Amino acid sequence: MRILVDMDGVLADFERGFEEAWQTAYPDLPVVPAAERRHPLVQDEYPPELRGHVHTIFHAPGFFRALPPVPGGRAALEALWALGCDVRLCTTPLLDYRHCVVEKYEWVERELGPAWLDRLILTRDKTIIRADVLIDDRPQLNGSDVPTWEHILYDQPYNRADRSKRRLTWQTWREVLFSDGA
Ligand SMILES: [Mg+2]
Incomplete structure (x- = not known):
């Protein structure tokens, strides 16, 4: 097989890595907790004005390497x-x-x-x-x-x-x- x-x-x-990176980069902006995620793509979870922030998080050097x-x-x-x-x-x-x-x-x-x-x-x-x-x-x-x-x-x-x-x-x-x- x-x-x-x-x-x-x-x-x-990915979810935990994203949450941690978000809280470090944008401590004043609320993160959508993994347990409350409803959309398969994380960028769809945030309002349009924050999608650039989402993009920045997972395109940053080190993001994928650091995932737990x-x-x-x-x-x-x-x-x-x-x-x-x-x-x-x-x-x-x-x-x-x-x-x-x-x-x-x-x-x-x-x-x-x-x-x-x-x-x-x-x-x-x-x-x-x-x-x-x-x-x-x-x-x-x-x-x-x-x-x-x-x-x-x-x-x-x-x-x-x-x-x-x-x-x-x-x-x-x-x-x-x-x-x-x-
Ligand atoms: Mg996957």
Whole structure:
């Protein structure tokens, strides 16, 4: 079984990183707490006059490198690997790639270990990557192909309106992925 695992909002805690960076950069402006997020894209959570601030936060040098890991993510990847799954990291870099791309590699090396660098796929279109499963927090993933993978949502407050997909966390992945007894 080949499993694609998204990074932001799944392995890297984008929400916590964003909150902390926001509070440092704009201590006088309220941050939308992660638990209250309702939109998959953080920029949609803020009024138009603050969207430039949002953009500034996650385009800043060091933002992606500094993201804390989602607890249990590394252990789950290693367990899936040990079970014989072909696990790949599959992430969409910002089009403004200057810091994001290299920092994603740095993050993987630090948080998961250098062996995972060889398993990192950066793509703007996940639908063209062949796999059995994609674990991703974003409810809507568009691209040029009909995906071969089942999209399983990594459960987050901002994707709970989507009832059409199975969902998991790094606490429940075993039951969800292997519930058919495979
Ligand atoms: Mg994501």
